[in-house]
Amino acid sequence: MRKIVLLGYMGCGKSTIANKLSKIIEIPFVDLDKKIEEKINLSINAIFEKYGEIYFRKLEHEVFVELLNSPDNLIIGLGGGTPCYANNHELLKSDNVTSVYLKASIETLFNRLNHNKSKRPLIADKSEDEMKEFIAKHLFDRSFYYNQAQHKVIVDDKTIEETVMDIVEILA
Numbered sequence: 048m049r050k051i052v053l054l055g056y057m058g059c060g061k062s063t064i065a066n067k068l069s070k071i072i073e074i075p076f077v078d079l080d081k082k083i084e085e086k087i088n089l090s091i092n093a094i095f096e097k098y099g100e101i102y103f104r105k106l107e108h109e110v111f112v113e114l115l116n117s118p119d120n121l122i123i124g125l126g127g128g129t130p131c132y133a134n135n136h137e138l139l140k141s142d143n144v145t146s147v148y149l150k151a152s153i154e155t156l157f158n159r160l161n162h163n164k165s166k167r168p169l170i171a172d173k174s175e176d177e178m179k180e181f182i183a184k185h186l187f188d189r190s191f192y193y194n195q196a197q198h199k200v201i202v203d204d205k206t207i208e209e210t211v212m213d214i215v216e217i218l219a
């Protein structure tokens with residue numbers, strides 16, 4: 048069954064956009080981070096704290112594979128790092144997957160993440176100056192994986208509704 052996969056850096060809007068898209072095209076949305084939290088009954092922060100990032104990446108891969116193999120049509124909102132580990136980017140090439148990279152500039156990401164970092168362990172402790180540098184370098188490192196997506200939508204200066212409509216057009 049069809050899987051619509053949204054990917055991109057933390058704060059690009061995967062969870063927000065997928066939620067809204069789901070209501071419009073009437074396909075259920077599953078947030079990979081939420082699914083991981085439910086499976087192990089711990090928050091993303093607690094998983095990083097108790098077991099470390101490597102364990103999180105292992106869980107993330109397992110849950111992503113489970114979702115891709117589910118018999119339902121689904122919109123899947125990935126975590127920002129999902130395509131960059133465990134060869135998950137190769138899974139985006141499956142026949143039943145439509146992948147969309149929500150591409151945001153460093154400035155957009157910084158502005159959104161600056162007020163929204165406490166639940167994101169990779170940036171939670173960073174100062175404003177550290178954040179800007181971190182996002183710039185990290186986005187550069189990850190872009191290779193994000194660019195494996197079949198489609199790209201620029202999200203800068205767009206409302207949630209505008210980005211959703213861009214995706215609806217891609218899917219039409």
Ligand SMILES: Nc1ncnc2c1ncn2[C@@H]1O[C@H](COP(=O)(O)OP(=O)(O)O)[C@@H](O)[C@H]1O
Pocket residue numbers: 055056057058059060061062063064124127159163202205206207210
């Ligand atoms: N135009 C927009 N599109 C998407 N998100 C936006 C927009 N403007 C502000 N935001 C905010 O940016 C944040 C995006 O976070 P989220 O959807 O969790 O991203 P991700 O899942 O990619 O990390 C949310 O707090 C959302 O309300």
Ligand SMILES: O=C(O)C1=C[C@@H](OP(=O)(O)O)[C@@H](O)[C@H](O)C1
Pocket residue numbers: 055056057058061062080091125126127128129166167168169
């Ligand atoms: O970029 C990353 O490596 C991560 C992104 C997060 O998801 P969001 O992109 O939804 O914030 C979450 O999976 C975890 O904190 C790690």
Ligand SMILES: [Mg+2]
Pocket residue numbers: 061062078080124125126
């Ligand atoms: Mg998210």
